[in-house]
Amino acid sequence: MTSSIPAVGTRTAEGSTLQAVFLDLDGTLVDTENFWWEAEAEVFADLGYVLDEAHRQVVVGGPMSRSASYLIQATGATIALAELTVLLNARFADRIARGVPLMPGARRLLAELAAHQVPTALVSASHRDIIDRMLDSLGAEHFHLTLAGDDLARTKPHPDPYLTAAARLGVDPARCAVVEDTVTGVTAAEAAGCRVVAVPSLLPIEPTPTRTVVGSLEEVDLPFLRSLITEKR
Numbered sequence: 220m221t222s223s224i225p226a227v228g229t230r231t232a233e234g235s236t237l238q239a240v241f242l243d244l245d246g247t248l249v250d251t252e253n254f255w256w257e258a259e260a261e262v263f264a265d266l267g268y269v270l271d272e273a274h275r276q277v278v279v280g281g282p283m284s285r286s287a288s289y290l291i292q293a294t295g296a297t298i299a300l301a302e303l304t305v306l307l308n309a310r311f312a313d314r315i316a317r318g319v320p321l322m323p324g325a326r327r328l329l330a331e332l333a334a335h336q337v338p339t340a341l342v343s344a345s346h347r348d349i350i351d352r353m354l355d356s357l358g359a360e361h362f363h364l365t366l367a368g369d370d371l372a373r374t375k376p377h378p379d380p381y382l383t384a385a386a387r388l389g390v391d392p393a394r395c396a397v398v399e400d401t402v403t404g405v406t407a408a409e410a411a412g413c414r415v416v417a418v419p420s421l422l423p424i425e426p427t428p429t430r431t432v433v434g435s436l437e438e439v440d441l442p443f444l445r446s447l448i449t450e451k452r
């Protein structure tokens with residue numbers, strides 16, 4: 220989904236300007252990272268392989284093509300990447316059809332951003348059909364733009380998704396706040412020049428001078444996001 224709504228800077232009394240907020244999906248807004256791992260484990264079990272828990276640390280937060288390729292190589296499974304991708308997406312779609320739990324604080328944050336007319340984009344490495352299904356739970360009306368992993372030639376950890384989101388909304392990446400839950404997503408956002416809030420889901424993420432780490436979305440609100448952006452003079 221796209222929108223022609225122009226980006227609107229949101230200013231604090233101190234003069235800092237937040238031009239847009241970009242949000243990851245799996246593990247950030249919706250509690251589905253376990254769904255992906257369970258889907259992968261089930262598909263490979265059907266193929267006759269047991270996935271080692273160590274593989275989970277490699278595939279978490281990654282795009283489907285990278286995760287599937289890695290698992291084929293790690294297990295030696297004799298299945299084509301395209302076929303495996305179809306099986307994984309189908310198994311995951313079955314799981315989310317039963318309902319998608321939102322992360323604590325997600326609904327409140329989306330409502331707050333919408334109420335203040337902050338341009339907001341959903342930027343995910345998941346496939347378009349998966350994103351569109353989950354928008355029923357999130358509310359498509361909360362997003363001016365959504366980008367899926369198969370909408371672009373390169374997805375996370377490359378900066379392309381966040382650079383594309385900023386370009387389409389007509390905003391400066393340096394004045395955008397990104398909320399991510401994995402190192403893969405954080406890497407993409409930082410490479411695009413955005414300020415990052417990390418809300419680790421399965422694996423720890425270390426804070427840096429340009430990266431703030433919080434325990435949950437319940438710690439994230441509009442004043443907090445505004446405070447991350449320093450006015451350029």
